Amino acid sequence: MTVAANAPEHGVQEPPEPDLTPAEIIARAEAIAPALVDRQEETERRTFYAPDTHEAFREAGFYRILVPRRYGGYEFGMETFLRVSMVLARACPSTGWMYSLGHAHALAVATLFGERAQAELFGAGDFICPATVGPSGTATYGPDGGWVLNGTWNYCSGAPYASHFLGHTLVSPRDGLPPMPMMFVVPRDQWRRLDDWGRQLGLRGSGSHSIAIEDGRVPEHFTLPTHLSQIDITTGTPGRVLHGNPEYGGGPLSFMLLNSAAIVVGMAQGALDAYEELMTGRTTVFPPIVPRVQDPDYQYWYGEASGMIAAAEAALLHAIRQWRETCAEGPAAFTRERDVRLATISREAARLCWRAVEGHLFPTAGSSAVRQGERVERVWRDMSTLHSHAGFAIFLSTLANRELARARFGLG
Incomplete structure (x- = not known):
């Protein structure tokens, strides 16, 4: 950069x-x-x-x-x-x-x-800012300027040590049009974290607590009249101009989803690490009783999973390169079509990782290796929970496909 x-x-x-x-x-x-x-x-x-x-x-x-x-x-x-x-x-x-x-x-x-x-x-240097894309709560324009926020925003991963929170709400335009999304950033002293995380199937330690705001005040320059996933950056961005850095002018949608894919690839690599330990430390169940690493079936299962995970990582890293190169081409290059196309790569990387873990590593690791708290079991739970994430479960599985086709064929 x-x-x-x-x-x-x-x-x-x-x-x-x-x-x-x-x-x-x-x-x-x-x-x-x-x-x-x-x-x-x-x-x-x-x-x-x-x-x-x-x-x-x-x-x-x-x-x-x-x-x-x-x-x-x-x-x-x-x-x-x-x-x-x-x-x-x-x-x-x-x-x-x-x-x-x-x-x-x-x-x-x-x-x-x-x-x-x-x-x-950014005044403090360190910046930890969980975000949610689902609009929630209410915002009213204060008599002295700025916005007054009230409500609860769920699934705010990173909340325990956060310095800020980035959220969305709906506001009614003054001309009577239907409510429109507003994105805002609110400092830590304007909200509180709820103790409502940890009972989910997976990602129990991800700090994805809810954030409650009660009469929180946000200056207008901390807000934008848009939704993070819908921003058009083809005419340039304040960050590209301010910092002279192309990467502060890239598509936020594809970045968010490639970010999630990177975590999924890391999870799958961790499951493969655990499986390698089982390969060298345990024996087969049926004769001939030999170390798993010497058994053709375990060799096959390991090889299949390893190849899928390596392919997912390669796809992710190439998508990252494409994202950076598109930034460098200039604002007009980062069209909605490119942004969504890059996002779909994250979907395929995640699918490869899931097939590797769910289809090969988890079922062949052995029942003792998938007891609660074992590493393979934990990755399976965490990746299962990821399937409920709106980015993968809703946007990438349906909306992204249609939006990419419409953009490609100029259907508006």
Whole structure:
């Protein structure tokens, strides 16, 4: 990711480690990962990752990866962020999900909001901002300007350590037209986290709690009259101009869904890691009794799953490259057709990973390996829960196909 040429002139602060590189921050994730594997059960009980894990992420710079350089961030870009997310999800799916969906929306804020809003929202450097796309609650325009928000927003992954929240609500235009979506970012002091997560089938430690706002006040420059999934960026974005960085002008829809796919690929890689341990540490059930690694059937099941997961990772990484290259082409290149087409790649990557885990690793791992709390069982639960995520279950399975065809054939 290219650092904006005008950052020194307007910079607010330097990042804590100005010479840190993308390779070094990915290596830090890989160094932290083994401890996350050992703490998965603890994370599920707590419903979010531990305070000392949060502090380790903060010290490693994970909450600044997508924050613009001029605001004390590292501005490392999409690929670095998704690689870190994949490493963490491979170790602990809940931790990877919570971290990734907590920090991802720094890119949306840096892309879509104006300079005044960004300077205030990124003022602390670290940025953790869960988001929901389902409109909820109410917003009324205050007499002194700005909006007053009330309501509850569910599934806010990353809420426990969040500095902000990005949500949607419906507002009625002053000319009497039907209600329209409004996107807003609200600071932490204007909302509270509810204790309502942890009883789901999977992702129990993902910190996906609800957020309640009671008479929360949001200045107008923290709002946009749109929905995050429907933004047209072909005429340019405030972030591209402000930071001189093409990646702050990319399609937010495809980025969000490729982000989810990166977590799924990481989950599947973690299941494969666990299966490898079973291959070398356990024997076959039926004669000849030999180590599983020497058995042709287990070799076949491992090879099938490994190939699917590798193909999913390859598709994801190539889609990331396409996303970056499209950004570099200029605003007009990132049409709705391209945005949705890239999003559908995330669907296929997720499907490959699910086929590998559900069709090969889970059923052949053995009943003792899929007891509650075992690593393969946990990944199966977490990936099963992912099937209920609106992005995959609703948008990518139906709406995206129709929208891509309409865009391709100019049907409006």
